[in-house]
Amino acid sequence: MKIKTLSLLLLLFSVALGNAADRPPNFVVIFCDDLGYGDLRAFGNPTIKTPNLDRMAEEGQKWTQFYSADPVCTPSRAGLLTGRYPIRNGMTSAKRVVLFPDSSGGLPQEEITIAEVLKQKNYATAAIGKWHLGHLSQYLPMTQGFDSYYGIPYSNDMAKIKSAPNYRAGAEDPDFYPDYKDYDVPLMENDKDIEKPADQNTISKRYTERAVQFIEDNKDKPFFLYLAHSMPHIPLFASEKFRGKSIRGLFGDVIEEIDWSVGQVLDTLRKLNLDTKTIAVFTSDNGPWLAFRTHGGSAGPLRAGKGTSFEGGQRVPTIFWGPGRLPPGVVDQMGSTIDLLKTFASLSGTKAPIDRKMDGYDLSPSLLGSGKSLRNEFFYWNRGLLHAVRSGPWKLHFIQREAINYSRTVPMEKPELYHLEKDISEAYEVSDEHPEVVEYLVQKAEMHKQDTADSLPEQLSALIPNFKYRK
């Protein structure tokens, strides 16, 4: 008995010593664009082959109630990187839904990103892929705590040339393959355009090569890799090796290449013995773009998709991975990309900002298996307006948008109430049966609106004077 106690004490002592000597963990965020809840095998997709993501989910944690900060690109990214609802930093707007090549605005300089928080411990930081928080030099990743940037700075369908064929018509065919020259988007290295139009056939491959290189170059110090794929946002492109392979058509090819990319990143971590020193998360910026039919993803059992505040717009397939640190399993607690900043701060021993209103929760107790997520609510902002609120299993909608043409609102007679745990598809409206829940959620929404009344002015509608698109 005594020997056992002694050896246990010794073990605890050595673990404590090991931890003290340990460097803070690396963080990898793999962020897809417009990937739906139903597009991964781990979340029920029956046709797209994703062996690397399957393994990541088996070794890690599959989070089934995880939300992106907003149902469209720009505000979603602002929320992830700052740990605040995008209304707070002016990054959601009724005037313009996202940033475009003629936009002169971006994420305000005074906002504090995850990269800046991790700089307290001198992390090496890289942003690779889609930025979409301002493409003028004063808004690029290096002004927000990143050491370097490589990628297409906004959506890959922007600056479409006039003579290009209509993609929506093309997307009637699951195998329609676009021409990258129809989209006059730059590939940037730090603050310079290095290729225009960017050859998007190899974009996922080239982002991946850069990511692997960054990990290899920084294997001896803590790092934060933000790998934000341009895919599977339309127009869809895949490298030759993946094209025409998936029975799900071009969309499946694109996801299978992203799966390969995940394998490259995780295998590099394993090879360098960094897997047990790293926390990786795979997620998406918003739901599938349903207007593009088979070229868009699937929200699985969830209602509607991108651009809407139904679950299909914002509940995203999310996997956390941290071998040796995070116990594997399925987590059905609520979480959000807004929570990553505080979670990473907690896990790295850095400090989240305290001089401003933050909306994130530290998810580390649930990740480490020592407690429950503190997130019990979520506010669904959309185009500068509060569309819905969730508390526990209940969700109340104030404004709804059409599933396919999400620029249009759906007329509503009264706020609609759904019970998300009994009714994941938001199919059964139950406000008449639960007036007290409606009343509670109306009050909760009012309090949140008052709390966000001091937000920064909207940043998305300012224009570059005399901007001309290539014809």
Ligand code: MG
């Ligand atoms: Mg998106």
